[in-house]
Amino acid sequence: MSGRLQHKSALITGAGSGIGLESSILFAQEGSNVLLVDVNLAAAEKTAAIIAQKYPNVKAVAVKADVGKEDEVKSAVDAAVNAFGRLDVIFNNAGIMHPADDNALNTEEKIWDLTMQINVKGVWWGSKYAILAMRNNPTDEAKGLHTGGSIINTASFVASMGAATPQLAYTASKGAVLSMSRELAMVHAREGIRVNTISPGPLKTPLLMDFLNTPEKRDRRLVHLPMGRFGEAVEVAKAALFLATDESSYMTGGDLKVDGGLTSSYVTPL
Ligand code: NAD
Numbered sequence: 001m002s003g004r005l006q007h008k009s010a011l012i013t014g015a016g017s018g019i020g021l022e023s024s025i026l027f028a029q030e031g032s033n034v035l036l037v038d039v040n041l042a043a044a045e046k047t048a049a050i051i052a053q054k055y056p057n058v059k060a061v062a063v064k065a066d067v068g069k070e071d072e073v074k075s076a077v078d079a080a081v082n083a084f085g086r087l088d089v090i091f092n093n094a095g096i097m098h099p100a101d102d103n104a105l106n107t108e109e110k111i112w113d114l115t116m117q118i119n120v121k122g123v124w125w126g127s128k129y130a131i132l133a134m135r136n137n138p139t140d141e142a143k144g145l146h147t148g149g150s151i152i153n154t155a156s157f158v159a160s161m162g163a164a165t166p167q168l169a170y171t172a173s174k175g176a177v178l179s180m181s182r183e184l185a186m187v188h189a190r191e192g193i194r195v196n197t198i199s200p201g202p203l204k205t206p207l208l209m210d211f212l213n214t215p216e217k218r219d220r221r222l223v224h225l226p227m228g229r230f231g232e233a234v235e236v237a238k239a240a241l242f243l244a245t246d247e248s249s250y251m252t253g254g255d256l257k258v259d260g261g262l263t264s265s266y267v268t269p270l
Contacts, residue, residue: 004245005032007143009084011076012036013067013126014094016043018205019154022237023091024060025051027244032089033059035080039066039094059083067094067122068114077129086137086145089244090130092123093154095174097207101167112169119173120180123153127184127195134193144246148192152243153181155197157259165220174199178255185253194252196243201259203231226261226268 010027014020015036021043024034028051038044044062051060061083065072080087096118100111134149158167159174178197185195202208202221208230212218222228239258242248257263 008088010089068117073125092126115169
């Protein structure tokens, strides 16, 4: 299938790596213009170059923004509307897992605050400015375009499970993403704005693999994974694509778990 996002426009945060990179490429493959937001501009520009080469029929614009700063999030949404004339999808995906994030006793307040600033406030502001933009989306029945849109927020399996290898601020931040998104979904359900989360399991992306830098650390997790492997970023991007398209038109307030069965597991196969 192709053209699933034809004529549409999407903003993806954290577009320079991992889930954001793979989602940007998939959205573009399906015909969407994409505004690629990352605090690392060079990384976002690399994603834009890949898309320009593979899918020259869509517009891919790289923008530097820190999602932990409200004015930068607002500017990024404005940039999408200015470049494409509309915003149908926002994927609030950027997030951090700080190496100094630990248990209740060892986590410093500044690490807690930084994690909340990016992982929670970033999603709040992305949603806020997307809602304002989506209300103004022009309708064009012939092209399948309408007011409203789809907001997709990246949570995590740790929003639903406790880990004895703690990262307390990160875990709390992802719980907040889950509950905030549910409430956003209720408030905006009658104006054609859908809000859903994705809860990925542990993935082979820099965010986790930089942290799990020894075989012991990786094995400590792998034993709990029913499929016996970490996930790939593109496996999450495919779920994001589904939530971005009208194929998920009756889904709002939902959480799509893309976790290899992790959150359903008790005893895993040997
Ligand atoms: P990644 O580290 O591969 O990519 C994250 C991208 O976000 C990077 O390009 C980075 O530069 C960018 N970024 C970081 N802080 C930013 C900021 N303040 N403003 C704008 N951009 C910023 O990570 P990933 O694994 O693709 O993670 C994406 C999302 O998925 C995150 O929210 C993460 O918490 C979540 N997640 C990841 C895993 C996993 O195992 N990797 C599991 C569950 C949830």
